[in-house]
Amino acid sequence: MKGTVIWLLLLLPLYFPGYPISSCMGNQIENLNRLIASRRSSNAPRPELWARLDDAGNSHDSPVYVGSQKGSMQADKIDKMPGQPEGVDFYHYAGYVSIDPVTDRALFYYFVESPVNSLNKPLVLWLNGGPGCSSFGYGAMQELGPFRVNSDGKTLYKNEYAWSNVANVLFLESPAGVGFSYSKNSSDYTVVGDKRTAEDSYVFLLSWLERFPQYKTRDLFITGESYAGHYVPQLASYILSRNKSTYRTIINLKGIAIGNAWIDDDICTKGLFDYLWTHALNSDETNEGINKYCNFASEDLVTKKADADTTTDQCNKYQSQGTTEMGDIDLYGIYAPICNLSAIKPGSDGNVLNFDPCSDTHVESYLNLATVQAALHAKATKWTGCSGVGWTDSPKSTLPEIRHLAKVIRVWIYSGDTDGRVPVTSSRYAIKTLQLPVETAWQSWYSESEVGGYVVGYNGVVFTTVRGAGHMVPSYQPARALTMITSFLQGKLPPGRPPS
Structure with missing residues (x-):
């Protein structure tokens, strides 16, 4: 056994x-x-060999498909989201980018430009994990996007702590078969894994930058959570490898940030059970x-x-x-309430500062409205937050990629400290294996005059916690999450104690 x-x-x-x-x-x-x-x-693939060849066995110098993007940017512009609040002061876009014209495989994106000084702000790509879960339905609509969905499943309210306050944010539903992304070749839903996801995401970025050429030279940061502990470092490694070819667009990758990230099977599992005991759950x-x-x-x-x-x-x-x-608790946020749909008052408006355990239900209802799908330029479909795509390759660890990336770009790992599924203990154990010297000692950081979490700076990696946050950090602590990501983008540690 x-x-x-x-x-x-x-x-x-x-x-x-x-x-x-x-x-x-x-x-x-x-x-x-x-x-x-x-x-x-x-x-299980050997981690150190993972990114050397693409699915066809070609080197990273092989050409990739980038179709014409003429006129696509304006076609993707969203006029108005059904049920949106008053005072929308930013441009946002949604649509498909073709990855493979032969199989008609296309990935869906949602892009939000910063309402203030967008021309001088970086580009942030957000990826949710799963594998097979929607970056739009989770990241954009429940975490760091400009809107959240009210309990009626039909109207939106504003997220004043959206990450678009400090960056232009791009949400990608990947791989094909997730959310609104699709392929007309059914095998694309059953033969997919980490390699295909990284390769398709890279092709997406090249095509998207042709569609939005004003972002070609912009600093890019890749962020995500959970199984994006695979997606993010793998895509970053793939981009850096592809950038060595001088005949294609150079993607100006500057850093990665991964939250409550599944990095290593064994380490994450040990961290889970240690967390349960240290938090009086066992x-x-x-x-x-x-x-x-x-x-x-x-x-x-x-x-x-x-x-x-x-x-x-x-x-x-x-x-x-x-x-x-x-007992009956939410492992994603061990102190959070469980969703009780029967207790929701019809027509009640949401508040971004109050965690809504039923938000995924509201989002699913909203994204399945025909008017919403039309506004997003999405194909009419039955949208679900997570899809049962077949996964064919996944290294047991992405620590080799993280170790390499820490030498060449900014690397942050952050953890909401009430998540029991991929807990802070797992992240700390994973970083410990890298054996990096400490450059800035463990210390508290502050957001809105309260301790927002704790941070330690290593040689090449910054690790920070977000106090009181569960697995989906911006859902539980939107203000602290915004403080944290602002510091990451600025390349400095989160702020210390404010003057009294």
């Missing part, structure tokens, strides 16, 4: 009878768990049993002090016991 750790992760939602499995957030759990459960040490007995019988530092469970099968059975027992002990 092997692989108990990954199979437990597959079963995690089943131990939470009150958890909203049918919601988009539940699907995020299911998508990540399904991927982890499919791990086999015999077929008993001492459970914690001792897991540490005795489960070896997270190996590709498979191995004998510690007993027969291998007995060890595996005991590891199963204590992990199951640990998940049962937690």
Whole structure:
């Protein structure tokens, strides 16, 4: 009996009878768990070899498809979103970029220009994880975009802490089959993985920059959360490799920031169970049993002090016991309320400072309105937050990419400290393996006169927490998230204690 750790992760939602499995957030759990459960040490790619060749076995010097973008920018401009609030003072765009004209594979994007001084602000690309979950439905509509959806599922309210206050923000739904992105070749939904996602995202960027040529020389920062701990460093590595070819557009990549990021299978799993115990969600007995019988530092469970099968059975027992002990809580934000749709008052307006546990339901209702899809220039479809795309390749770790990137561009890793799914302990363990010297000691930082989190600066990497935030950091703490990302873009640590 092997692989108990990954199979437990597959079963995690089943131990939470009150958890909203049918919601988009539940699907995020299911998508990540399904991927982890499919791990086999015999077929997991070696991380250091991951980005050397594309899917066809070609080097990164091979040509890529970039179609004509003439007139597309103006065609993609959004006139007005149904139910939008008064006072919209920015330009925003949405539409498709063709990735492969033969298979008619196209990726959907949503782009928000900063309302103030957009010409002098950087370009930020946001990617949600899953794998297979929507950057538009989560990142734009529930986290850092300019709007949130009211409980009626038909109207919007303003997010005054949108990241477009400090940058021009581009949201990409990737790969094909996620959100509004599509392909007419059904195999594109079943034969996809980290490599295809990085390659298609790169082609998207080249084409998008042709569509919006005023951004060709703009500083680019790639950000994201969760399984974007794969997407972001892989795409960044791919861009830097492709930039070496002088006959194509050079993408001016300056840095990456990944939040509550799934970086390494074994490290993230260990961090999860350590977090549960240190946050009083597991008993001492459970914690001792897991540490005795489960070896997270190996590709498979191995004998510690007993027969291998007995060890595996005991590891199963204590992990199951640990998940049962937690009770009915939201693992994405352990102190957050659970969605109760029956308690929502019809017509109630949202407030960006109050976390709405039912926001994924509101977003799904809104994005399935025919008028909304038309305004977004999207193909009429049944939109869902997460899609069951088949994943064919995924290295167990992206630490090799992060180690390399830290030598050449800005790298930040941040963690909402109430997320139990990809917790702060996982991020700290992952960074520790890089063995980087500390340049700025651990210290508190402030947002709106309160401690916003804690930060430590390493040689090449900055790690920061966001106090009181769950997995989707800007959803839980929008002001602190904006302070954090502003500092990242400026290339300096978040602000210290304000003068009294």
